[in-house]
Amino acid sequence: MLEFADIQHTDRETLFVEVILPLAISKNYTYRVPFSLNDSVFIGKRVVVQFGKSKLYTAIIAAVGNQAPEKYEAKYLLDILDDRPVVTGRQLRFWQWLADYYLCNMGEVMNAALPSALKLASETKIELNKDFQVDKSTLHDKEFLITEALEIQNELTVGDIVKLLGQKTVMPILKSMFEKNIINISEEVSERYKPRKRTFLTLNPIYNDPDNLRELFPILEKRAPKQADALLAYIKLARTQKTISKNELIEESGAGDASIRSLIEKEILVAEEKNVSRLYFDEDEFSDNFQLSDTQEQVLNDIKQQFSEKDVVLLHGVTSSGKTQLYIRLIEDMINSGKQVLYLLPEIALTTHIIERLRQYFGGNIGVYHSRFNDNERVEVWQKVLNHEYKVILGARSSVFLPFADLGLIIVDEEHETSYKQFDPAPRYNARDAAIYLGNMYQGKVLLGSATPSFESYYNARTHKYGFAELAERFGGVELPKTEVVSITEELKKKTMQSHFTSVLMDDIKTALANKEQVILFQNRRGYAPLMMCKVCAYTPKCVNCDVSLTFHKSSGKLHCHYCGYKEEAPSICPACGSTHLEYKGFGTEKVEDELSMLLPGARIARMDLDTTRSRNSLQNILNDLEEKKIDILVGTQMVAKGLDFSDVTVIGIINADSLLKYPDYHANERSFQMLAQVSGRAGRRGKQGKVVIQTYDPNHRVIRQVIENDYKDLYFTEMEERKSFKYPPFYRIINLDVKHKSQDILYNQAEYLATELRKNFGDRVIGPEYPLISRIRNYYIKSIMLKFERDVESINRAKAIIKDVITQFQTTKLSKGAIIQADVDPV
DNA sequence: AGCACGCCGACT
DNA sequence: GTCGGCGTGCTC
Numbered sequence: 001m002l003e004f005a006d007i008q009h010t011d012r013e014t015l016f017v018e019v020i021l022p023l024a025i026s027k028n029y030t031y032r033v034p035f036s037l038n039d040s041v042f043i044g045k046r047v048v049v050q051f052g053k054s055k056l057y058t059a060i061i062a063a064v065g066n067q068a069p070e071k072y073e074a075k076y077l078l079d080i081l082d083d084r085p086v087v088t089g090r091q092l093r094f095w096q097w098l099a100d101y102y103l104c105n106m107g108e109v110m111n112a113a114l115p116s117a118l119k120l121a122s123e124t125k126i127e128l129n130k131d132f133q134v135d136k137s138t139l140h141d142k143e144f145l146i147t148e149a150l151e152i153q154n155e156l157t158v159g160d161i162v163k164l165l166g167q168k169t170v171m172p173i174l175k176s177m178f179e180k181n182i183i184n185i186s187e188e189v190s191e192r193y194k195p196r197k198r199t200f201l202t203l204n205p206i207y208n209d210p211d212n213l214r215e216l217f218p219i220l221e222k223r224a225p226k227q228a229d230a231l232l233a234y235i236k237l238a239r240t241q242k243t244i245s246k247n248e249l250i251e252e253s254g255a256g257d258a259s260i261r262s263l264i265e266k267e268i269l270v271a272e273e274k275n276v277s278r279l280y281f282d283e284d285e286f287s288d289n290f291q292l293s294d295t296q297e298q299v300l301n302d303i304k305q306q307f308s309e310k311d312v313v314l315l316h317g318v319t320s321s322g323k324t325q326l327y328i329r330l331i332e333d334m335i336n337s338g339k340q341v342l343y344l345l346p347e348i349a350l351t352t353h354i355i356e357r358l359r360q361y362f363g364g365n366i367g368v369y370h371s372r373f374n375d376n377e378r379v380e381v382w383q384k385v386l387n388h389e390y391k392v393i394l395g396a397r398s399s400v401f402l403p404f405a406d407l408g409l410i411i412v413d414e415e416h417e418t419s420y421k422q423f424d425p426a427p428r429y430n431a432r433d434a435a436i437y438l439g440n441m442y443q444g445k446v447l448l449g450s451a452t453p454s455f456e457s458y459y460n461a462r463t464h465k466y467g468f469a470e471l472a473e474r475f476g477g478v479e480l481p482k483t484e485v486v487s488i489t490e491e492l493k494k495k496t497m498q499s500h501f502t503s504v505l506m507d508d509i510k511t512a513l514a515n516k517e518q519v520i521l522f523q524n525r526r527g528y529a530p531l532m533m534c535k536v537c538a539y540t541p542k543c544v545n546c547d548v549s550l551t552f553h554k555s556s557g558k559l560h561c562h563y564c565g566y567k568e569e570a571p572s573i574c575p576a577c578g579s580t581h582l583e584y585k586g587f588g589t590e591k592v593e594d595e596l597s598m599l600l601p602g603a604r605i606a607r608m609d610l611d612t613t614r615s616r617n618s619l620q621n622i623l624n625d626l627e628e629k630k631i632d633i634l635v636g637t638q639m640v641a642k643g644l645d646f647s648d649v650t651v652i653g654i655i656n657a658d659s660l661l662k663y664p665d666y667h668a669n670e671r672s673f674q675m676l677a678q679v680s681g682r683a684g685r686r687g688k689q690g691k692v693v694i695q696t697y698d699p700n701h702r703v704i705r706q707v708i709e710n711d712y713k714d715l716y717f718t719e720m721e722e723r724k725s726f727k728y729p730p731f732y733r734i735i736n737l738d739v740k741h742k743s744q745d746i747l748y749n750q751a752e753y754l755a756t757e758l759r760k761n762f763g764d765r766v767i768g769p770e771y772p773l774i775s776r777i778r779n780y781y782i783k784s785i786m787l788k789f790e791r792d793v794e795s796i797n798r799a800k801a802i803i804k805d806v807i808t809q810f811q812t813t814k815l816s817k818g819a820i821i822q823a824d825v826d827p828v
Numbered sequence: 829a830g831c832a833c834g835c836c837g838a839c840t
Numbered sequence: 841g842t843c844g845g846c847g848t849g850c851t852c
Binding site for chain 3: 016018019021023025027028029030031032049050051052053055069071072073074075167
């Protein structure tokens, strides 16, 4: 802490800083800089400030000035945490853009951007005042309890005391105890980042002389064979890597810690303790160069060519076309020109072999960043990006926030993935879109890659806003899967259906099983049956919160709401008329699994949907089982489509394509279509051509017809061909708004009000709030409004201004403190 | 986000 | 009467 005298008795200029606090508040706050820190204030450094009554926060300096605020007395800055800024000016501009674009506060962006180890918040610590003896008999019960606890524990946090007393409001008690001098209350901030230490071993230089080494071995082998083993292992390791840690040696040699310690005592090995990175990297040189196929080579040149004119290029490459190899070439080019590369992947893909594959190529140059890393690891990556130690970052969506110095290229793989969008806490950003802006800030290039590009990106490519490149064949000449459309109606007529399975699909499944190959069946509904209905009075159980019918789950025996999670016991008699004739309509994955196991008793069937993957490791377990061929048939929802590499799946069955293709809403239809294409892309690997069986009641559906007419080529590919000529409606940009409030009535008014305001400007482009249903999550009712535009930036900005205005109105009217929780726009 | 203040109902 | 609930407003 600084002394009062320090401030008063210097005659230098008084500085003020504006800081970003890691809170959901709309303004930056101004603090006065003590003279002692005048030389060290700098934009982007972290500082400690007191905000509110007692809390200390880590804030980021956003601006420095010398103008004293007029309306209030600024508090002093308490401390500066960094010698050098941890956040660059460019990052701060990126944060500002993100906050504006996604309608949130800078503090919220800061929370998402900084690894939490860099944001220390204070812990309120309570201790006994040792200079003061209390007469315990004068204390109230609660005060007595706290005093007793402190005598044993020395130090408690506010949280501890809440638990101790079993009541929520403890501050008044603490306050009075502080005033009575019984306790001390202190706020402490502590650095949470701790470097990791490791012992490294080197051979005593004497033994670099082979003669000395040769003398040593027989002695060791006789007296201490374990030590000899260890030494041998060391020499073996030293051939392939520069540094050898103690742990590695123990693992390699099978010798114990003791043997290695005696080697150190005998001065054969030299131990040295070093701060070590928590991040794995090996020093292996890049593996032998692979060869690009002619097609790949062409496409690579095509992309480079387009980068000379366009900042963003969309690469549409069918599954297994070798996109990653193109990425590697582009990354190599960037590294050679000294620039950094950001390689974005959806969360789920980061668990796979991609990381390993890239590490092989780029060794210590590559950093991996995602949310499963612990905080210390994340800070290390952050620092290494800041210090230019990493040239390539492989990461999930949050890696767009890393402090790049010179970003030359961003690759967004699986560009269409919805997991690039953050939903729950603000900022509700889409990393793909943010990456495009980021690329622009650094004057770098952005490559969007996907086997099933999102429709927005595809549109942008088609209108020449983005460049476009195509990889239309699979790498290594593997054939694309053959697609067969089967009419359920026909098979019903011929009476060849078995439960939900056509004879065609059944035969294919049986053939696959006979060949020890695997099958994936896709049914985009979980549960057993999505609807229960009384045969007599047509009563359907509905969710008490949301306006949807409840889905029957056989595993729980309950009716579930898929919107809000509400559950109730499935009735055995109709609650409306008392009839016992209740029937289940439609079917979900549970039922498919159920019926299939009756038809194919020998097959090992597993199910993959939200219900079976809810617990931590279950998804991984299912994938492992599939990999190890412990599963013959996997029944699943859209989850089975998500970029997973299944080894021996040769047959994909779409149980009912109509459920995907008949949404009333154009956008939902697009998404379903994409899903269909993604699922189909999973068929056939490792030299085997796959087969996709699409079951439908409606073989005349546009999409289905197209599959047939296009000679069973890759489904998505043909659809995209179709779209080139814009036979189908133009693409919309959408603003999605979710309004939430605890009271249903107020929510309704708010949603109506917002919609009315927007309608004044945009008329019938505003959809809702009647469109989707009110849903209820925890204590909040949520209602969605949608705004559709033909692509027109000016309208979007106007709409955003109106939305911002309404948000402020909501915040300032006492009537309703509901918030617009989401406002999401396509990239501009 | 915290935390205080103020208003209300329900308990020793 | 006060304890504790919750809504509202403020924090440089």
